[in-house]
Amino acid sequence: MTSELVGWKKSSYSGVEGDCVEVAAAPEIVGVRDSKDRDGDVLVFPQQRWADFLAGLRRSR
Structure with a gap:
């Protein structure tokens, strides 16, 4: 399933300390991983x- 995830992107808000997550999308799923541990676990x-999560973030601003 996670092999479908390509084109990982890190937020432009990420700092130089490396405390970041990366996000990639496939046709039906979105993956999130630690940018410092690219071979580690992926939340899918x-x-x-994912769209509901982002909408909630936008409403909380």
């Missing part, structure tokens, strides 16, 4: 759940 979410 259905695309709609």
Whole structure:
């Protein structure tokens, strides 16, 4: 499943300390991983759940 995830992107808000996450999308899923441990575990979410999460963040600003 995670092999479908390509084109990992790190936020432009990330600092130089390396405390960052990266996000990649595939047709039905979104993956999130630690940018310092690219071979580590990946959290995988259905695309709609990820969209709901982002919408919640936008509302909380």
